[in-house]
Amino acid sequence: MPVEAILPLAVFGSMLVIWIVLPPQRGDNDLGNRVRDFLLRRRWHS
Amino acid sequence: MFSSQVRKKRAVGLVLLTAILVLFLAFNRFPKLDVVGEDLDAVTAPQAQCFQGFCIERDPGQSFVTRWFTFSVTYLRLVAVGMTFAFVVAGLAEAMLFPPGSGPLFPSGGMFRRTLSGAVAGPVMNLCSACIVPVSSAFRRRGAGIDGAIAMVQGSATMNVPALAMVFFVFTPLLGVSRLVLAVAGALLIGPLVVKTLRGATADDDVELQSALGGLTPDSGSWSDALVEGVRDWAKYSLGYLVRLGPIMVVAGFASGLVLQWISPDIIARFLGNDLQGVAIAATLGILINVPLLFEIPLVALLLLLGMGTAPAATLLFTAAAGGPVTFWGLAKLMPKRGVAMFAGSTWVLGAIGGVGVLVIGTFVWTAEASDLQARYGFQRETYAELVHPETATLDRPAFMDVTADSGIDFLHTRLRFDAVDVGAGSVVFDFNSDTLHDIYVTSNNGPNALYRNNGDGTFTDVAVSARVDDLGGGTANGACAADYDNDGDPDLYVAHFGPSRFYRNNGDGTFSNISSRALGSVTRLERTTGCAWGDYDRDGFLDLIVVNHTRLSANVDIFGVPVDLVRQDPDFLKLHDPLILYHNRGDGTFEDTSTLLGDNTSPTLSGPLGNMWGSGFQPGWVDYDNDGDSDIYVVNDLGDQLHPNVLWRNDGPDNAGGWVFTDVSESSGTGVEMFGMGLAVGDYNLDGNLDLFVTNIGQNILLKNLGPDDGFEVASVEARTGAAATPDGQRVAWGTFFFDYDNDLDEDLYLVSGFLNAQNIENPVEQPNVLLRNNGDGTFTDVSTGSGTEDPGVGRGGVYLDYDNDGCLDIFVSNLRQKAKLLRNVCEVGNNWLEIDLVGSHSNRDGVGARVIVQTRNTTLVREVAAGSSQIGQNMMTVHLGLGRGHAADSVTVQWPSGKVQVFEDVQANQRVTITEPGD
Numbered sequence: 001m002p003v004e005a006i007l008p009l010a011v012f013g014s015m016l017v018i019w020i021v022l023p024p025q026r027g028d029n030d031l032g033n034r035v036r037d038f039l040l041r042r043r044w045h046s
Numbered sequence: 047m048f049s050s051q052v053r054k055k056r057a058v059g060l061v062l063l064t065a066i067l068v069l070f071l072a073f074n075r076f077p078k079l080d081v082v083g084e085d086l087d088a089v090t091a092p093q094a095q096c097f098q099g100f101c102i103e104r105d106p107g108q109s110f111v112t113r114w115f116t117f118s119v120t121y122l123r124l125v126a127v128g129m130t131f132a133f134v135v136a137g138l139a140e141a142m143l144f145p146p147g148s149g150p151l152f153p154s155g156g157m158f159r160r161t162l163s164g165a166v167a168g169p170v171m172n173l174c175s176a177c178i179v180p181v182s183s184a185f186r187r188r189g190a191g192i193d194g195a196i197a198m199v200q201g202s203a204t205m206n207v208p209a210l211a212m213v214f215f216v217f218t219p220l221l222g223v224s225r226l227v228l229a230v231a232g233a234l235l236i237g238p239l240v241v242k243t244l245r246g247a248t249a250d251d252d253v254e255l256q257s258a259l260g261g262l263t264p265d266s267g268s269w270s271d272a273l274v275e276g277v278r279d280w281a282k283y284s285l286g287y288l289v290r291l292g293p294i295m296v297v298a299g300f301a302s303g304l305v306l307q308w309i310s311p312d313i314i315a316r317f318l319g320n321d322l323q324g325v326a327i328a329a330t331l332g333i334l335i336n337v338p339l340l341f342e343i344p345l346v347a348l349l350l351l352l353g354m355g356t357a358p359a360a361t362l363l364f365t366a367a368a369g370g371p372v373t374f375w376g377l378a379k380l381m382p383k384r385g386v387a388m389f390a391g392s393t394w395v396l397g398a399i400g401g402v403g404v405l406v407i408g409t410f411v412w413t414a415e416a417s418d419l420q421a422r423y424g425f426q427r428e429t430y431a432e433l434v435h436p437e438t439a440t441l442d443r444p445a446f447m448d449v450t451a452d453s454g455i456d457f458l459h460t461r462l463r464f465d466a467v468d469v470g471a472g473s474v475v476f477d478f479n480s481d482t483l484h485d486i487y488v489t490s491n492n493g494p495n496a497l498y499r500n501n502g503d504g505t506f507t508d509v510a511v512s513a514r515v516d517d518l519g520g521g522t523a524n525g526a527c528a529a530d531y532d533n534d535g536d537p538d539l540y541v542a543h544f545g546p547s548r549f550y551r552n553n554g555d556g557t558f559s560n561i562s563s564r565a566l567g568s569v570t571r572l573e574r575t576t577g578c579a580w581g582d583y584d585r586d587g588f589l590d591l592i593v594v595n596h597t598r599l600s601a602n603v604d605i606f607g608v609p610v611d612l613v614r615q616d617p618d619f620l621k622l623h624d625p626l627i628l629y630h631n632r633g634d635g636t637f638e639d640t641s642t643l644l645g646d647n648t649s650p651t652l653s654g655p656l657g658n659m660w661g662s663g664f665q666p667g668w669v670d671y672d673n674d675g676d677s678d679i680y681v682v683n684d685l686g687d688q689l690h691p692n693v694l695w696r697n698d699g700p701d702n703a704g705g706w707v708f709t710d711v712s713e714s715s716g717t718g719v720e721m722f723g724m725g726l727a728v729g730d731y732n733l734d735g736n737l738d739l740f741v742t743n744i745g746q747n748i749l750l751k752n753l754g755p756d757d758g759f760e761v762a763s764v765e766a767r768t769g770a771a772a773t774p775d776g777q778r779v780a781w782g783t784f785f786f787d788y789d790n791d792l793d794e795d796l797y798l799v800s801g802f803l804n805a806q807n808i809e810n811p812v813e814q815p816n817v818l819l820r821n822n823g824d825g826t827f828t829d830v831s832t833g834s835g836t837e838d839p840g841v842g843r844g845g846v847y848l849d850y851d852n853d854g855c856l857d858i859f860v861s862n863l864r865q866k867a868k869l870l871r872n873v874c875e876v877g878n879n880w881l882e883i884d885l886v887g888s889h890s891n892r893d894g895v896g897a898r899v900i901v902q903t904r905n906t907t908l909v910r911e912v913a914a915g916s917s918q919i920g921q922n923m924m925t926v927h928l929g930l931g932r933g934h935a936a937d938s939v940t941v942q943w944p945s946g947k948v949q950v951f952e953d954v955q956a957n958q959r960v961t962i963t964e965p966g967d
Binding site (some may be wrong): 007011 | 123124126127129130133134137271274275277278280281282284285288
């Protein structure tokens with residue numbers, strides 16, 4: 001993997017995590033929120 | 047102050063933006079200047095025409111698809127960090143700087159304010175036209191308007207400070223100014239033009255935007271809520287940009303790569319000339335490609351070097367940066383298609399106007415100057431064309447063989463970035479470890495110098511580091527010269543630098559010590575010292591030193607070299623030019639500056655002639671031209687018609703007041719030639735007992751035939767057929783040179799090192815084979831280069847002779863600029879006899895520098911003078927070599943020592959190397 005790919009992967013990977021982990025303040029129902037809900041549901045069911 | 051969530055987010059956003067911007071500039075944009083510098087080095091290197099994966103000279107072994115793929119991947123790697131920054135900043139702008147719920151950016155601003163804001167904000171971002179689109183998109187979404195968004199795109203891509211600085215640094219002022227004017231015009235005009243085109247739609251759009259954005263209503267949200275929401279939105283919006291624009295960037299990389307693969311030298315010659323067609327095509331090409339930030343600079347530089355006209359260069363320099371397919375695609379999401387079409391059309395037109403402007407200025411305003419240049423160089427071309435070209439012949443078999451690889455010599459010369467004066471690569475032959483084998487010292491402008499120790503078995507080992515003469519630690523080495531200045535039995539080494547030069551004392555144990563400040567005094571000098579030579583002008587037994595300086599001008603010229611006509615008109619000239627220096631050896635290990643013996647070295651004025659100390663020197667030489675037993679000085683000067691021609695100083699001895707007298711006899715002797723003097727060879731080519739001078743040049747090389755002690759010199763280049771002004775492909779630029787009897791047939795032959803000079807208005811081919819001129823014995827020479835094994839076509843500079851294998855036949859060492867040095871072994875199959883003599887002085891300096899050796903054999907008188915510093919910023923071996931033809935012995939060998947002592951030896955057998963020691967009292 002080219003070294004130039006490391007920074008974009010790290011940055012956007014972090015942002016993806018942030019988007020999913022942080023709860024929406026305005027009650028947005030976007031993809032990040034849906035993934036978050038999905039992961040939380042799986043955790044409670046297991 | 048932070049009464050609303052929006053204001054809290056904006057405060058945090060500004061802090062984050064500042065931090066990101068600082069990191070981006072520090073770790074990406076500023077280092078990128080180095081990358082562009084390397085690219086410029088690459089494109090100005092005559093044999094390396096690739097940069098950032100883009101090659102003009104097609105590698106025949108590489109398919110079109112491979113080249114395209116390589117370039118495209120390289121492009122994507124280059125823009126990866128910039129794009130990441132762009133997506134992140136765009137997301138930040140949308141989420142935190144101008145978040146949902148914030149008011150319009152310019153609620154009361156008109157077109158001018160929006161445009162100006164974009165034009166100011168853009169350059170801060172430092173992004174290419176495609177990379178800035180996401181940011182300008184966010185800018186637009188928050189009410190900056192189409193005009194502000196476009197101004198931001200233009201400002202970022204064409205008006206960023208690194209790009210403008212590089213443009214002015216690299217190109218001629220005309221191109222720099224045109225780029226600046228076009229950038230400012232583009233940032234301020236194109237946006238409003240597009241808005242005017244979209245008049246109705248844009249107004250409605252803005253109203254809609256403003257009403258949707260609402261105002262800044264106070265609320266009671268906490269800082270943590272604002273931060274969490276802002277950061278989450280930042281991540282979300284940034285990822286959105288990545289998904290929407292990332293794929294198209296990949297497509298753009300391959301599309302731009304495809305267009306660039308179309309460029310070739312033939313295409314440039316056919317379509318990118320200095321005319322309207324060239325301008326139109328350059329403008330079209332420019333908007334068809336997206337380039338990474340600053341990429342357009344080496345690209346245009348390369349195309350210029352390959353023949354593109356100045357006018358299309360001005361156009362391409364702007365349009366390539368200003369926009370491209372990806373830019374247009376991105377902007378299409380912000381505005382109607384016709385707005386994008388107007389943007390592309392305006393960019394094209396503006397670029398074309400710039401090109402036409404440059405064309406007009408070049409044609410009408412600077413006509414006189416151009417004519418002057420054309421006249422000058424046209425005259426030179428005419429002169430050399432009219433010369434009788436050297437008679438040519440082909441040897442039965444090669445006389446020399448390239449043994450570089452087998453010898454272990456692996457020296458690659460490197461250049462100092464941005465130094466536009468295309469000189470360097472000196473080489474010195476000396477026996478640093480006193481084992482009687484000839485070693486080689488070779489300099490590099492921007493890297494370690496090498497000291498190749500002769501192992502005695504045909505191989506060499508670089509011992510520069512252990513000998514402590516690799517010469518690293520600042521400055522850039524040009525020439526060098528070596529001699530035993532303290533008479534302790536081993537040669538010491540002076541290395542001429544652009545910057546403080548270095549003087550290394552030989553410790554006698556294979557190592558050297560830098561004693562520059564102790565021996566020479568000031569080491570803070572910043573001259574571009576090029577050549578040097580050792581000689582004992584006052585015959586006190588201690589060698590003195592002369593060093594010459596070339597002009598320091600370089601930073602304010604473009605990559606095409608010094609505009610020589612402007613050298614003296616440049617206001618910095620006097621600050622950046624230095625006189626030569628004559629160092630007198632006190633005999634206690636130190637020197638004193640006795641330059642004033644040669645003339646006035648106080649600062650000259652721009653008006654009136656410069657003094658004889660102020661030539662743009664390349665190589666000095668000590669030579670007893672008038673056979674009176676003392677060493678005179680001849681200095682070869684470059685830029686002779688702008689600064690000062692070559693100078694001959696006659697040594698007139700002591701002045702009876704404790705001083706010494708030198709008289710400038712350049713004019714009366716006929717040696718004050720105005721030329722682009724490069725290198726110096728001294729020898730008696732016509733066997734009349736007088737030492738002649740051969741000076742290399744751009745175009746016709748000058749042979750100065752010595753007519754006798756009182757009769758001066760005459761130019762004999764034509765009659766002797768030594769002009770060698772042309773290569774098969776155009777004008778020759780010759781550098782290193784020496785007389786040497788390579789075939790041991792009694793008379794001295796001549797070798798010239800040729801090499802491409804990257805300089806404006808001096809046409810010369812990239813490949814220039816070196817020249818071997820065989821002395822016919824009747825005062826004429828025959829060019830026997832072809833097939834001789836000596837016709838190295840590299841970018842030659844230095845060239846010296848030596849007998850590294852002690853077989854009695856002289857070998858050649860050639861040092862090339864930015865290329866590998868070559869060792870050419872004399873195959874020595876002619877079968878003639880020879881004699882080699884080492885001198886050891888006692889009253890005279892220990893190396894016998896300045897001593898004259900006269901050999902009588904078969905009614906022929908051979909004359910040699912021991913020299914330490916010659917050719918081009920280098921030095922041949924000091925061992926005296928004489929070819930004796932079919933004679934098995936020299937009838938007599940006479941040594942005239944600088945001290946005045948004379949020794950005569952009868953019937954000295956041939957084919958041996960002998961040492962002659964000066965008798966003591």
